Amino acid sequence: AGAMATAAQALEFPPLPEVTGDKVTTDDDKTYTIKFGIGLTEESGQYRGVQYFKKYVEERSDGKVKVNIFPNAQLGGDLKMVSALQSGTLEMTSPSTSPLVNMEPKLAVFDLPFLFDDYDQADKVLDGDIGQGLLKKISDDNNGLVALGWSENGYRELTDSTGVVDSPDDLSGMKIRTMQNPIHLDIWRTLGANPTPMSFAELFTALDQGTVDGQENPWITILSSRFYEVQSHATATDHVYTPFITLMSSRYWERLPQPYQQLIRDASEEMKTYQRKVNRQLNREAKQQLSEEGMEITELSDEQRDAFRQKVLPVYEEYRDQIGQPLFDNVMKATGHQMTQ
Ligand code: KDG
Incomplete structure (x- = not known):
């Protein structure tokens, strides 16, 4: 990093905890x-x-x-x-x-x-x-x-360089980078966006050059990977953990x-x-x-969030077989979703 302090440097990093427990030894001195x-x-x-x-x-x-x-x-x-x-x-x-x-x-x-x-x-x-x-x-x-x-x-949040997103309609045609994962592609397609899978290693450049309009990651990643420098807006979607x-x-x-x-x-x-x-x-x-850095963060009301949720629910059915039993039902039970049949 250059002479300028980055936003992330202003974050507080408490000292690492002390390590407790006996030393672990082996029969030889190998390292x-x-x-x-x-x-x-x-x-x-x-x-x-x-x-x-x-x-x-x-x-x-x-x-x-x-x-x-x-x-x-x-x-x-x-x-x-x-x-x-x-x-x-x-x-x-x-x-x-x-x-x-x-x-x-x-x-x-x-x-x-x-x-x-x-x-x-x-x-x-x-x-x-x-x-x-x-x-x-x-x-x-x-x-x-x-x-x-x-x-x-952690929970993923949407960022973009085009404007406020508070309904699936705002995503229409938006080029969004996703992780290399078919469900994520499905989610964003279902919401009306135009998703592209890409490695994290290429993401900053893609946002900077406008190859994609948006991406989604937890707040700490948006800050520490400096996506706020190339993205003007964010929406607190919490759409995937x-x-x-x-x-x-x-x-x-x-x-x-x-x-x-x-x-x-x-x-x-x-x-x-x-x-x-x-x-x-x-x-x-x-x-x-x-938000202090000037990113415009949109909070979703319960109703607004529900509009996203309702629209992507078909994804559960699509991946039920791939996830398989009993895993799918066990996770539905543990999270209180009403998806069992
Ligand atoms: O090592 C973890 C990161 O490479 C990556 O998983 C971060 O969530 C991430 C992403 O969007 O690729």
Whole structure:
């Protein structure tokens, strides 16, 4: 960053929590290095979480396991980093679940629009049988990945460079970048927009050059990735809640001594709890900051939000089979949706 302070630098980053627990030891003196790539910047909640993961692993392994963080999609977008894990050239990443649905179709459940009413519902589903079952399935599927936990990307909000959006009609023909995910494409098509899938690594340039008019991401990403510099308007849609999934290359996992495997599991749990807390706080502060930066933020009334919701509901039926039973019904039950038949 240059001499000018960025808006995100004005955010408060409390010190990382202390690490507790005994040192973890193994039979030999071998050291290990984990490269951990992420898409978001150093000002994101994602980065703060990974920083705590690093601190936890390095302290409890007494420096024997080192973690180097590569933020800001410098190693590529989510899909590129996941392939790097599979081929063994990168050890860890924490992508959004959305670009992974081609690999694990059931992850589409988290792309259902307006699924979680609040953080509490999201936490219960991710930390309960549903979330834990999906982690196990991905780890057992032999696709080169060990799925270690869930942290949070968060509720997604629409931004655009064309004007106020407070009804689906305002989206007509608008070019919107989505994650590389068929449900997201369906959602925006159903709402009347003209969506294009794209890696996060290309998004800022696409907004800057006007290849797309809009995008959707949580407030902290809109701030920390400086989308507010190239987008004039935002709408508090909260249309999808996206989890981050903590992944390790299984080639690397198999080389780790068992005590370090357990340490990595514990660190992922610790990161989850800390990261969610920080992320929620950052999102609140970021929204405030964005309006101070001059972004025009539109709040939706219950009725206005319902107009978006009603229009996209057919997506639930379309993806019911792909998500499959009993997962679909279990998630409907956990979130109180009346979609079972
Ligand atoms: O590492 C995470 C990011 O690359 C990405 O998932 C952020 O939500 C995101 C997006 O819109 O691509």
